[in-house]
Amino acid sequence: MVKRKIEIMDTTLRDGEQTSGVSFSASEKLTIAQLLLEELHVDRVEIASARVSDGEFQAVKTIMDWASQNGYTNRIEVLSFVDNGVSINWMLNAGVKVQNLLTKGSLNHLTHQLKKTAEQHFEEIAAVIALATQNQIETNVYLEDWSNGMRNSKDYVFQFLDFLGQQSVKRVLLPDTLGVLTPSETYEYIAELKSKYPKVHFDFHAHNDYDLSTANVLEAVKAGIDGLHLTVNGMGERAGNAPMASAVAVINDFLPEVKISLKESSIFKVSKLVETFSGIRIPANKPIVGDNVFTQTAGIHADGDNKNNLYFNDLLPERFGRKRTYALGKTSGKANIEKNLQELGLKLNDEDLKKVTQRVIELGDKKETVTKEDLPYIISDVLDSKLYEEKVTVQSYVLTHAKGLRPSATISVSIEGEHFEENAQGDGQFDAFMNALNKVYAKKKLHLPKLIDYAVRIAPGSDSDALCEAIITWETDKKSFKTRGLDSDQTVCAIKATQKMLNII
Numbered sequence: 157m158v159k160r161k162i163e164i165m166d167t168t169l170r171d172g173e174q175t176s177g178v179s180f181s182a183s184e185k186l187t188i189a190q191l192l193l194e195e196l197h198v199d200r201v202e203i204a205s206a207r208v209s210d211g212e213f214q215a216v217k218t219i220m221d222w223a224s225q226n227g228y229t230n231r232i233e234v235l236s237f238v239d240n241g242v243s244i245n246w247m248l249n250a251g252v253k254v255q256n257l258l259t260k261g262s263l264n265h266l267t268h269q270l271k272k273t274a275e276q277h278f279e280e281i282a283a284v285i286a287l288a289t290q291n292q293i294e295t296n297v298y299l300e301d302w303s304n305g306m307r308n309s310k311d312y313v314f315q316f317l318d319f320l321g322q323q324s325v326k327r328v329l330l331p332d333t334l335g336v337l338t339p340s341e342t343y344e345y346i347a348e349l350k351s352k353y354p355k356v357h358f359d360f361h362a363h364n365d366y367d368l369s370t371a372n373v374l375e376a377v378k379a380g381i382d383g384l385h386l387t388v389n390g391m392g393e394r395a396g397n398a399p400m401a402s403a404v405a406v407i408n409d410f411l412p413e414v415k416i417s418l419k420e421s422s423i424f425k426v427s428k429l430v431e432t433f434s435g436i437r438i439p440a441n442k443p444i445v446g447d448n449v450f451t452q453t454a455g456i457h458a459d460g461d462n463k464n465n466l467y468f469n470d471l472l473p474e475r476f477g478r479k480r481t482y483a484l485g486k487t488s489g490k491a492n493i494e495k496n497l498q499e500l501g502l503k504l505n506d507e508d509l510k511k512v513t514q515r516v517i518e519l520g521d522k523k524e525t526v527t528k529e530d531l532p533y534i535i536s537d538v539l540d541s542k543l544y545e546e547k548v549t550v551q552s553y554v555l556t557h558a559k560g561l562r563p564s565a566t567i568s569v570s571i572e573g574e575h576f577e578e579n580a581q582g583d584g585q586f587d588a589f590m591n592a593l594n595k596v597y598a599k600k601k602l603h604l605p606k607l608i609d610y611a612v613r614i615a616p617g618s619d620s621d622a623l624c625e626a627i628i629t630w631e632t633d634k635k636s637f638k639t640r641g642l643d644s645d646q647t648v649c650a651i652k653a654t655q656k657m658l659n660i661i
C-alpha cells in the first residue's frame with residue numbers, strides 16, 4: 157500500500173509560547189528548533205509572530221542564520237499580519253522565507269473585529285501576498301476562526317478560498333481557533349473542503365478547550381487533511397494545541413494508510429527539554445510523556461505483566477525512549493516488589509517477600525512515597541539483615557541562615573572510614589550543603605550525580621508540624637533515580653535523601 161504523507165508543522169515556539177507565563181530566550185528557541193528539525197524530524201517549524209518584540213526579532217534572526225547555513229530556511233515559518241507590509245519588512249530583516257499570514261476566516265471576526273467588507277479584506281491580503289512574492293517570501297494563509305466560519309458563514313469561507321485560488325499561496329491553514337469543533341464536525345468540514353478544493357494543501361490547527369484536539373486530529377486525517385499543527389506537551393493559547401506525542405501515537409497506531417516523518421523515540425527527550433525551558437510541568441498522567449503513564453501501580457497489573465503481558469497495549473514505553481516501572485505503595489502486590497528487586501539485582505524468598513510487601517503497604521497507608529531505592533533500607537529494617545550497609549555517612553553539619561548573609565554549611569562526612577570536613581556558601585542552606593559535599597567529592601576526584609528535580613511536600617491534609625518528605629531526582633551518565641528523605645525539617649529531609657544517593661552511586 158502506498159501511504160499518504162501528512163506534513164507535521166510544530167508551533168511550540170509560536171502558539172506554544174502563547175501559554176500564559178511562557179517566554180523562551182533566543183538560545184532556547186534555537187535549541188528547540190534544532191531538535192525539532194534534526195532529531196524529531198518534523199517537516200516545518202513555526203518559530204514566532206512578526207513584530208512581537210526586539211528580543212523576538214533577535215531570536216528569529218539567530219534561528220534564520222543557523223537555518224540558512226544548514227538548508228532549513230524554507231522549513232521555518234513566522235506568523236505575519238495584514239499590515240501594509242510592516243510584517244514583511246520585519247521578516248526580510250530577520251531573513252525569514254515563509255510567512256503564515258493571519259487573516260479572518262469567519263464573517264463574524266471580519267465584521268466585528270476588522271469592521272471591513274470581504275472585498276476590502278481580500279484587497280489588502282492580495283497586496284501583502286504580492287509584496288511577499290516580490291521579496292521571495294513564500295505565503296501560507298491562516299483563516300482565523302475558520303471553524304466558526306464553517307458553522308456560521310460557510311459562503312464567506314468559500315468566497316475566501318476562491319479568492320485565494322487566484323493568489324500565490326502554498327498552503328491554507330485551518331485553525332479551530334476557539335477549540336470548539338467536535339470530531340464529527342472536523343471530519344465533515346475538512347472532507348467538504350477537500351472535495352471542493354482537491355488541489356489545495358490544507359493544514360489543520362486544533363485547540364484543546366474541550367480536550368478533543370487529538371480526536372479532532374484523528375478525524376482531520378481521516379477526512380484527507382494534508383498537514384497538522386502540533387505542539388510539544390500540548391502547549392498553546394488557553395488549554396493548548398494538539399499534543400505532539402498523542403497525535404503521533406494515534407496516527408501511527410490507528411491510521412495505517414498514512415505516514416509521518418516523526419521519530420517516536422525522540423519525543424520524550426524533546427518533551428523534557430521543553431518542560432525545562434518553559435517551566436510548565438508535564439502533568440504526571442499526560443499520555444506518553446507523563447511521569448506515571450508507564451507505571452503499573454496495582455499488584456494485579458504487575459502480576460499480569462508476568463503472565464503473557466496481559467496488561468500491555470501497543471503503547472510500549474520503549475517506542476518513546478521510556479521504560480515501564482512498577483510503583484511501590486498501598487496497592488502494591490508481591491509482583492511489584494519483585495519487579496523492583498529484579499532491577500536492583502536482588503531476590504527474596506517467599507516469606508521475606510511477604511514481610512517486605514506488608515511493610516511497603518503500611519508505608520503507603522501512611523501516604524508515604526516509596527521509591528525503588530528505598531527497598532534495600534526497608535529490607536534491612538524488616539528482615540534485620542545486613543543487606544544494606546552505609547558506606548557514606550553525613551556525620552555532622554552546621555547550617556546557617558541569617559538575614560543579609562549568604563547561607564553557609566560546614567559538614568563532616570565519612571566515606572568508607574575516611575573523614576572529610578568542608579564548608580561552602582550557597583543560594584540556600586541545602587545548596588550550601590551540596591556545594592560543601594561537592595568539595596569533599598572533588599578531593600576524592602569523584603563527581604556527584606546531577607540534581608535534576610527536587611520536591612518537598614508534607615502529606616496532604618497534615619499540619620505544619622507534620623513530617624516533610626523530600627524526593628530528589630538524580631542523574632548520572634548511565635541512569636536517573638529518585639531518593640527520598642523524611643524529617644520534620646525540610647532541609648534535613650533533603651539531606652537524608654542525599655545521604656541515600658551517596659550510598660547508591
Ligand SMILES: CC(C)C(=O)C(=O)O
Nearest residue numbers: 171298300301331333
Ligand atoms: C493566531 C491563530 C493562527 C491561531 O493560533 C488560532 O487561530 O488558533
